[in-house]
Amino acid sequence: xxxxxxxxxxxxxxSVREPVDAKRRSRRAGGTKRRTASDWVVLxxxxxxxxxxxxxxxxxxxxxxxxxxxxxxxGPLSLPTSLYFxxxxxxxxxxxxxxxxxxxxxISGLVAVFAVVLSMFNAFALxxxxxxxxxxxxxxxxLANMLPQEVLLYPLYFMFKEAGLYDNQWAVIIIFxxxxxxxxxxxxxxxxxxxxxxxxxxxxxxxxxRWQILWRVVYPIxxxxxxxxxxxxxxxxxxxxxxxxxxxxxxxxxTVPVAITVLQGDRLMDVTTTSASALLGLIPTLVFFxxxxxxxxxxxxxxxxx
Amino acid sequence: xxxxxxxxxxxxxxxxxxxxTGCSGANDQGDDVLRLWHYEGADSAMGVxxxxxxxxxxxxxxxxxxxxxxxxxxxxxxxxxxxxxxxAPDILEYNKGNATAGLxxxxxxxxxxxxxxxxxxxxxxxxxxxxxxxxxxENGVMGSGSWYGVPNYGEYVEVYYNKDAFAAAGLEVxxxxxxxxxxxxxxxxxxxxxxxxxxxEYPLGQLWYQLALTQADRQFVNDYQLxxxxxxxxxxxxxxxxxxxxxxxxxxxISADSSGLKAEDAxxxxxxxxxxxxxxxxxWYGRFASEITDFEWGTFLFPxxxxxxxxxxxxxxxxxxxQNKELAYEFIDITMRPEIQALLGNNGGVPVAADEADIxxxxxxxxxxxxxxxxxxxxxxxxxxxxxxxxxDELNAGLQxxxxxxxxxxDVQQQLGEQYQAGVDDIVG
Numbered sequence: 001x002x003x004x005x006x007x008x009x010x011x012x013x014x015s016v017r018e019p020v021d022a023k024r025r026s027r028r029a030g031g032t033k034r035r036t037a038s039d040w041v042v043l044x045x046x047x048x049x050x051x052x053x054x055x056x057x058x059x060x061x062x063x064x065x066x067x068x069x070x071x072x073x074x075g076p077l078s079l080p081t082s083l084y085f086x087x088x089x090x091x092x093x094x095x096x097x098x099x100x101x102x103x104x105x106x107i108s109g110l111v112a113v114f115a116v117v118l119s120m121f122n123a124f125a126l127x128x129x130x131x132x133x134x135x136x137x138x139x140x141x142x143l144a145n146m147l148p149q150e151v152l153l154y155p156l157y158f159m160f161k162e163a164g165l166y167d168n169q170w171a172v173i174i175i176f177x178x179x180x181x182x183x184x185x186x187x188x189x190x191x192x193x194x195x196x197x198x199x200x201x202x203x204x205x206x207x208x209x210r211w212q213i214l215w216r217v218v219y220p221i222x223x224x225x226x227x228x229x230x231x232x233x234x235x236x237x238x239x240x241x242x243x244x245x246x247x248x249x250x251x252x253x254x255t256v257p258v259a260i261t262v263l264q265g266d267r268l269m270d271v272t273t274t275s276a277s278a279l280l281g282l283i284p285t286l287v288f289f290x291x292x293x294x295x296x297x298x299x300x301x302x303x304x305x306x
Numbered sequence: 307x308x309x310x311x312x313x314x315x316x317x318x319x320x321x322x323x324x325x326x327t328g329c330s331g332a333n334d335q336g337d338d339v340l341r342l343w344h345y346e347g348a349d350s351a352m353g354v355x356x357x358x359x360x361x362x363x364x365x366x367x368x369x370x371x372x373x374x375x376x377x378x379x380x381x382x383x384x385x386x387x388x389x390x391x392x393x394a395p396d397i398l399e400y401n402k403g404n405a406t407a408g409l410x411x412x413x414x415x416x417x418x419x420x421x422x423x424x425x426x427x428x429x430x431x432x433x434x435x436x437x438x439x440x441x442x443x444e445n446g447v448m449g450s451g452s453w454y455g456v457p458n459y460g461e462y463v464e465v466y467y468n469k470d471a472f473a474a475a476g477l478e479v480x481x482x483x484x485x486x487x488x489x490x491x492x493x494x495x496x497x498x499x500x501x502x503x504x505x506x507e508y509p510l511g512q513l514w515y516q517l518a519l520t521q522a523d524r525q526f527v528n529d530y531q532l533x534x535x536x537x538x539x540x541x542x543x544x545x546x547x548x549x550x551x552x553x554x555x556x557x558x559x560i561s562a563d564s565s566g567l568k569a570e571d572a573x574x575x576x577x578x579x580x581x582x583x584x585x586x587x588x589x590w591y592g593r594f595a596s597e598i599t600d601f602e603w604g605t606f607l608f609p610x611x612x613x614x615x616x617x618x619x620x621x622x623x624x625x626x627x628x629q630n631k632e633l634a635y636e637f638i639d640i641t642m643r644p645e646i647q648a649l650l651g652n653n654g655g656v657p658v659a660a661d662e663a664d665i666x667x668x669x670x671x672x673x674x675x676x677x678x679x680x681x682x683x684x685x686x687x688x689x690x691x692x693x694x695x696x697x698x699d700e701l702n703a704g705l706q707x708x709x710x711x712x713x714x715x716x717d718v719q720q721q722l723g724e725q726y727q728a729g730v731d732d733i734v735g
Contacts, residue, residue, distance in 0.1 A: 072577040167393045249393045251374045261377040
């Protein structure tokens with residue numbers, strides 16, 4: 001997970017790197033103030049890496065505002081000669097973007113909330129409740145995450161068709177709640193496994209029931225971790241493609257990544273409009289990430305127990 | 307407690323949404339609603355013609371059309387699941403070929419259209435080589451058996467050329483293969499790479515196939531595409547193709563860089579005026595018409611070729627689970643009418659049943675006349691990658707090695723022949 005975080009942080013570039021640098025500097029303030037050669041090497045490597053990670057995003061940004069004629073004469077790498085918004089407008093109107101945006105927010109939001117709650121319940125039972133055979137339970141749960149989605153597709157298709165939920169957003173919400181909470185359960189169960197016994201014993205001595213232990217003791221302490229999970233679940237679900245593509249048949253139920261495929265034809269592609277659509281699809285997750293990035297850094301740095 | 311409030315809100319949203327989706331889920335399946343899907347853009351030739359067909363249909367039958375524009379990708383990857391459910395539309399545009407329409411027809415998901423074809427007389431409007439991709443046998447192999455689809459448009463591969471570059475070099479449109487090579491040599495002598503090519507995707511494979519077709523007859527196509535007889539991979543046709551590609555690369559007619567280029571790169575290179583010729587499909591026509599503004603351009607059929615790559619386009623199919631099949635047939639019939647076909651032609655498409663006289667746009671008339679010439683001489687030879695599901699990648703990989711000079715023509719042919727045969731054996735059994 002920290003790899004994912006690094007990647008996201010790199011993409012955001014300076015805005016995230018600065019506080020980290022500042023922290024490092026203040027920590028060093030007591031010791032030597034000069035950077036060593038290895039510091040510089042690390043810095044250069046980080047900048048180069050950050051650049052390579054940012055390249056696809058920059059390409060999207062450049063080409064979204066380029067007219068097709070401009071693209072044909074000067075190629076994908078040059079800056080646009082003039083700002084061109086028709087690609088974005090055309091995509092927006094063709095797929096009714098606000099509707100797709102709402103569908104994505106609705107599905108990803110509900111999945112994030114449900115999956116975090118489910119993960120917490122599971123992890124409470126497995127990590128703190130210490131039920132028998134918990135290792136194997138975790139392994140079975142993790143299967144949902146480890147199996148490629150192509151394998152799950154047909155069984156899920158028949159199940160949800162029987163249940164009358166085919167072509168229904170609830171099919172997607174249920175599937176991803178389970179898949180995301182599998183990862184969440186695994187992560188939280190191992191964190192809860194190291195939960196200090198004294199706290200739990202103190203709570204039960206005070207007469208707290210299990211339900212109260214969960215909500216009054218475990219939940220407040222693990223909140224930073226839960227909010228990080230919430231954000232990851234939201235972003236991961238947002239970017240899901242194959243299962244929404246399969247289960248959301250009607251146009252008015254589809255999500256943003258599914259809508260973007262409208263632009264890919266049999267043999268032709270429209271680079272500038274496709275870029276514009278990618279930009280439109282990317283902005284919401286970026287905004288969401290920027291809003292919650294403080295929670296993110298806090299959640300990762302904060303231990304499970306204060 | 308704060309958290310339970312969040313859960314409460316979420317549950318409320320969930321309940322509300324369930325009610326909403328519940329409403330839209332129960333589609334109003336009246337007797338006079340035609341649910342129609344296709345994946346053509348609204349301003350493409352097919353999009354324009356079919357929008358008009360929908361209007362005519364609604365006026366004439368009094369039924370309403372519930373149209374949804376789908377993505378090619380979605381129909382390609384989810385059709386078998388959708389058509390097996392109650393969400394199946396009454397009519398949709400679907401991809402022709404053994405792996406798509408053939409597979410679904412053999413699974414019983416598509417309605418056989420033989421009776422409707424007889425009733426409406428669509429068979430008379432479609433040339434024999436256009437019918438090949440509309441008929442599938444019980445194993446889902448195209449070419450014979452029942453009708454499962456009706457194509458509305460065609461596609462074929464020809465040479466796009468830059469008229470200004472030809473005029474500047476004092477060159478005429480070649481009519482024989484020898485003249486064509488002279489044109490290539492003249493451009494190469496000026497330091498210009500004459501052909502926009504891409505070996506990473508379909509363009510070079512189609513040129514290779516076209517070169518083989520210059521030495522071939524219809525029986526070769528039937529053997530290659532419909533597995534009637536084994537194909538001789540060291541025979542005159544394929545040897546000519548492979549050696550010519552190598553020869554043209556050595557002489558600089560095809561850039562050695564093309565092994566890493568995609569079709570998009572080749573097309574953009576032609577639009578940008580970097581290459582004076584591009585051998586590719588009629589699907590580029592609309593884009594060239596709207597995006598080439600700096601020079602005059604035209605098209606010609608590959609010189610001396612009786613056969614060229616090409617086929618009927620994607621087609622209308624009627625799912626077995628469709629609710630209103632009769633309406634679907636009526637709609638198909640409207641799309642086959644001369645005025646709708648002419649509309650398709652005048653917007654840059656290649657209609658299958660249009661009268662050339664109805665086509666007012668001059669460039670479009672050239673495009674459609676070339677297509678009619680080709681279908682008139684039974685010259686549509688389909689595409690080189692059709693015979694097996696994996697041959698597209700295998701052919702590209704082989705030609706990339708040829709262009710890079712890492713394999714000799716004989717080795718490439720032998721490798722392709724083995725891969726082709728292995729794939730065909732899997733299908734024929």
